[in-house]
Amino acid sequence: MGIRNWLILGIIICLLTGCSSKVGFKTVNTTEEDGKQAEAILEDDPRIKNAVLLIHDDRLIAGLRVNTFDRFRKRTIAKEVGDQFKELYPGMDITVSADSKVFLETNKLIEQQNKDNYTKKMKKLSKLVKEET
Amino acid sequence: MDEKKYQQLEQQLTPKPAYLKNCLAAFITGGFVCLIGQFVALFYITFFDFTERTASNPTVATMIFFAMLLTGFGVYKKFAQFAGAGSAVPITGFGNAVVSSAIEHRSEGYVLGVGGNMFKLAGSVILYGVFSAFAVALIKSILVALGVISW
Amino acid sequence: MVNGRGLLTFASQPVVVATGVTVGPLEEKKSPFAKYADKQYEDERCGLKTNEQAHARMMEEAVKIALSKVDKTPADAQFLLIGDLVNEMTPSNFAAGTVGIPYMGMFSACATSVSTLLTAALLTEAGMADLVIAGSASQHNAIERQFRYPLQYGSQKGATAQWTATAAGAAAVTPYIAGAPVITCGTVGVVTDLGMTDPLNMGAAMAPAAADTFKRHLDGHGKTLEDYDLVMTGDLGKIGFELFKTLLDRWEYNVSHTFRDAGAEYYGKHPEFLAGASGSGCSASVYFSEVYDKLLAGQYKRVLLIATGSLMSPLSYQQGETIPCIAHAVEIEMK
Numbered sequence: 001m002g003i004r005n006w007l008i009l010g011i012i013i014c015l016l017t018g019c020s021s022k023v024g025f026k027t028v029n030t031t032e033e034d035g036k037q038a039e040a041i042l043e044d045d046p047r048i049k050n051a052v053l054l055i056h057d058d059r060l061i062a063g064l065r066v067n068t069f070d071r072f073r074k075r076t077i078a079k080e081v082g083d084q085f086k087e088l089y090p091g092m093d094i095t096v097s098a099d100s101k102v103f104l105e106t107n108k109l110i111e112q113q114n115k116d117n118y119t120k121k122m123k124k125l126s127k128l129v130k131e132e133t
Numbered sequence: 134m135d136e137k138k139y140q141q142l143e144q145q146l147t148p149k150p151a152y153l154k155n156c157l158a159a160f161i162t163g164g165f166v167c168l169i170g171q172f173v174a175l176f177y178i179t180f181f182d183f184t185e186r187t188a189s190n191p192t193v194a195t196m197i198f199f200a201m202l203l204t205g206f207g208v209y210k211k212f213a214q215f216a217g218a219g220s221a222v223p224i225t226g227f228g229n230a231v232v233s234s235a236i237e238h239r240s241e242g243y244v245l246g247v248g249g250n251m252f253k254l255a256g257s258v259i260l261y262g263v264f265s266a267f268a269v270a271l272i273k274s275i276l277v278a279l280g281v282i283s284w
Numbered sequence: 285m286v287n288g289r290g291l292l293t294f295a296s297q298p299v300v301v302a303t304g305v306t307v308g309p310l311e312e313k314k315s316p317f318a319k320y321a322d323k324q325y326e327d328e329r330c331g332l333k334t335n336e337q338a339h340a341r342m343m344e345e346a347v348k349i350a351l352s353k354v355d356k357t358p359a360d361a362q363f364l365l366i367g368d369l370v371n372e373m374t375p376s377n378f379a380a381g382t383v384g385i386p387y388m389g390m391f392s393a394c395a396t397s398v399s400t401l402l403t404a405a406l407l408t409e410a411g412m413a414d415l416v417i418a419g420s421a422s423q424h425n426a427i428e429r430q431f432r433y434p435l436q437y438g439s440q441k442g443a444t445a446q447w448t449a450t451a452a453g454a455a456a457v458t459p460y461i462a463g464a465p466v467i468t469c470g471t472v473g474v475v476t477d478l479g480m481t482d483p484l485n486m487g488a489a490m491a492p493a494a495a496d497t498f499k500r501h502l503d504g505h506g507k508t509l510e511d512y513d514l515v516m517t518g519d520l521g522k523i524g525f526e527l528f529k530t531l532l533d534r535w536e537y538n539v540s541h542t543f544r545d546a547g548a549e550y551y552g553k554h555p556e557f558l559a560g561a562s563g564s565g566c567s568a569s570v571y572f573s574e575v576y577d578k579l580l581a582g583q584y585k586r587v588l589l590i591a592t593g594s595l596m597s598p599l600s601y602q603q604g605e606t607i608p609c610i611a612h613a614v615e616i617e618m619k
Contacts, residue, residue, distance in 0.1 A: 011165070101184040128184050136479040143480070143488045146526050148443045155440070204436045213438025214556075220438050229438050237434035240334040254437065 028110050029055040030118070033089060038062070041084055047077055052106045056118040060089060061125060062096045063103030074098035095126045102129060155217050162212070162219030170196050170223070193224050200228030205236065230254040290472035291504040298408035299464035300401075300455045300616065303572035304349030306342045308424065308450025311569075315561075316552045320573035321451070322349045328425060328450060339368065339375035339423035342565075344382050346454040347417050354456060358383040362413040365403050366454070367396040367420050368564055369427050376421070385417060393593025394519050395473070396420035397453060397568035398612040404457040405467040405614075419454030419572070422563030431483065431598055444485035446521045446562035449550055453568030455576075462619075465579040468586075470614040471501040475595065477608040483596065487524020487547070487559055489607040490592040494520060495531040497590055497611035505615070509541050513584040516575060518567030518591035518611075519547030521559035546570035567591040579618045586617040 025043055029035035035055050042051040042062065050065035062081065066074050075098065082096035095102070102125055109121055173195050177188040203209040209229050213220040220226055234253050238246035252259065276282050287293055305321040312324040323345055330338040343366060351358060364385035366376045373389045380387035392399040400418035407413045425435055427448040433439055460466065476496050480489035494517050502508065509515070520528055525545040533539045550561030550570070571589050578584045592611040601607065 011168075097184075099185045101178045101188075104179065124182075128182060128187075131184070131187060139478040139492060140480075142530065143485075143527060146530065147485065147488065147523055150442055204438075207436060209438045210436050214440055216438075217440040221440075226438065229436070233434035233436035233438075236436055237429055240336075254433065 025051050025053075026107070026110055027053040027055075029053075030115060031055050031057065033092075037088055038085060041081065041088075045077075045081065047073075048081075050103070052103060052110060054106050054110060054118070054122065055092075056115070056122060058091070059093045059119070059122045059126070060085060060095070061102065061106050061122050063100075063106040064096065064098040065100070065103055066098055071098075093126065095122075095129055097129045099129065101125075158215060159217045159219035159222075162216035163222055164219075166196075166219065166223040166225055169199075196224050197228035197231075200225035201232045204229050204232040209233075227255055227258055230258070288504045290474065290500065292402060292406065292470040292472065293505070294405050294409050294467055294469060296409050296411075297460040297466045297468070297619075298405045298457050299459070299461050299466050300572075300576065301458045301461060301464045302350050302353035302456045303576050304346040304351075304353070304419075304454045305569045305573040306346045306349070306452045307569060308342070310424070311450055311550075314551050314554050314557070315449075317546075317550060317570050317574055320577055321569065322346075322573075325450075328423075335423055335425035335429075336370060336375055337378075339370065339421060339426045340378040340382070342423065342450070342452040343368070343376060343379040343419065343421040343454070346419060346421065346452040347379065347383055347385075350417060350419075350454040350456045354458075356415060356456070358385050361385045361415045361417050361456075363388070363404070363407055363416040365390050365400040365416065365418045367391050367400065369393060369422055370430055375423070375426065379421075392591075392610055392612060393595050394422075394562060394564045394567060395591040395593035395610050395612045396564045397518070397571055398470070398589060398591035398614045399472075401455060401457065401467065401614050402470045402472065402612060404455070405470070408457055408459055414458055416457045417454055418457060419452065420564040420568045421452030422448055422450065422565035424448045424450045424563075427563055441558060442484060443558055444482070444487065444521070444523050445558045446486065446519065446547060446560055447551065447557040448563040449561040449566040449569070451563070451565035451569035453565065453570075453572035455572050465576065465616045465618050468615050468617045469501075469505050470612070471497055471504060473497040473611040473613070474500075475608045475610055477606050479606050481601065481604070481606050483594075483598075483601045483607065485523070486562060486594045486607065486609075487519075487521035488527055489524075489594050490520055490609040490611065491524045491527035491531060493609040493611040494518075494528050494590050494592045495535075497613045498532065498588075499535060501588065501590075501613045501615070507615075509537055512542070512586050512588045512615075514542050514544060514575070514587040516543075516571070516587065516589050517545045517547075518589075518593070519550075519560070519562040520545045520592060521562065522548045523559050524548075524592075564593070575616075579616060582618060584618065586615065589614050589616065 027039045047066050047070040052063045054061045078096045078098045085094045174188045174192040177183045177191050235247050235251045238250040306323040307318050307321045312318045330341045332338050364387040367390040368376050390400050397420045404416035404418040407416050476493035478492050525548045529539040546567050547560040551557040590613045594607050594609045596607045
């Protein structure tokens with residue numbers, strides 16, 4: 001019974017720690033554009049609990065994490081936010097996604113702080129998001 | 134003794150299935166299978182170029198692979214006796230149905246045995262899965278055309 | 285002499301002179317009856333390529349063992365009456381081909397052990413044979429795939445489900461010899477169908493057939509329950525056996541008397557086998573090992589063996605047919 005009890009304990013710990021990503025809101029802006037407005041849009045949206053925003057060259061990438069039950073509408077939310085960004089920054093290549101891949105990768109880019117990498121990685125992420133299926 | 138009376142007697146003496154226990158077991162084990170699936174998906178998202186949307190394909194393939202191994206080692210059957218719907222509903226149940234049929238008919242050769250019988254259980258899942266997807270898509274298309282909802 | 289519908293009386297007193305029983309590896313581990321068997325296989329497939337080949341091999345070995353106990357070879361036997369549950373009874377056909385005894389395949393599903401024994405006694409009674417082999421076998425893997433899902437398919441089974449036993453039993457029947465259990469009489473069953481449709485609850489379907497044959501045997505042969513040291517049914521399983529006893533109780537038989545069911549006892553107290561064992565090898569292997577040994581030892585004087593069989597096929601129950609059932613009874617006495 002020893003092993004079984006440890007297993008159950010392990011599972012419970014996994015379950016309890018599962019939903020505690022404390023990223024909050026992060027913004028990195030290497031351009032002249034005003035990033036504050038975009039940040040405000042993200043922070044003011046009650047459905048979004050975490051977001052990372054990266055503005056570099058002519059590209060903008062936002063990775064969103066929405067509240068649990070808003071996940072059913074996460075694509076609509078991302079589209080709404082994207083449309084608002086497009087009005088704010090005409091002429092920029094904008095990618096907004098609530099996909100955790102975008103969130104994780106953008107967060108990683110920001111934490112690594114290697115600016116030479118930005119353009120290449122951002123292009124790749126935009127391409128991934130556009131991929132169908 | 135007539136049929137009706139005997140059926141009543143049979144109902145009295147046959148132990149009732151433990152519905153509550155079965156539901157609970159299915160809930161826990163089904164959830165556990167999905168938890169493993171979530172980890173696999175996370176693995177593909179973190180280490181490969183998959184997004185949440187595209188990771189579902191390799192995740193499904195991996196889960197079926199796990200089910201295949203467990204079926205081959207004879208573990209899945211024992212797991213299913215305890216788990217019930219918890220093992221049948223996730224994709225692993227589909228994998229188990231395919232692989233168990235394939236193993237069973239290995240002795241009749243690869244073409245008429247394995248090939249011909251592999252989907253004898255899972256075939257209906259595929260048929261009615263495709264059909265219900267078609268029906269749902271049809272309903273949604275009509276609703277979109279009528280302007281009730283949008284894509 | 286005609287003495288009633290389906291009633292057989294053997295005045296010449298044919299005897300079961302020897303038996304042979306083989307069981308599979310799981311039975312050896314889990315079944316209390318395995319220690320009475322003559323041969324236990326360590327491999328479910330007996331080291332052969334397919335389950336069906338193993339099925340045939342087990343039957344063949346049981347026949348050979350029964351013959352060897354009376355210092356005979358297959359060439360000495362006049363008739364071979366065996367059966368099983370696989371399509372067209374191929375395992376029995378192959379086993380019969382190997383031993384080369386003139387053969388009639390007999391199908392009464394899981395009641396084949398008794399139907400072959402009765403026919404063997406008849407051939408002996410008629411004076412047409414001095415050595416007949418009767419028997420039946422089943423092999424878990426081969427039978428499960430025949431009637432249910434693939435072996436490794438994970439489906440949850442209810443408390444009424446039974447586990448097909450891997451076992452074979454054969455009995456050598458000869459004219460009267462002192463010191464061997466005598467087949468005194470028997471009753472051929474009537475197909476009974478009380479509208480049961482669940483193939484995973486065959487015990488409940490078969491119980492009325494067993495009760496019917498039991499009553500007809502006692503009434504027809506003018507016996508009472510107290511004449512028997514043991515009344516043993518074939519493979520009703522735990523739930524079917526309870527139903528059987530309840531039916532007899534309604535007919536005011538004393539069910540506290542020595543009743544046993546081979547299927548319900550087959551796997552002892554192991555809960556993973558649910559309602560117990562089934563299959564044509566189940567009753568054969570118990571009747572021809574434990575019961576036979578106890579008859580020889582004098583522990584039982586007179587026993588009534590009622591083997592039950594459900595006569596359905598996967599086709600018939602998928603077409604929504606009910607499960608027709610049969611039960612044959614044989615009375616064996618140690619003089």
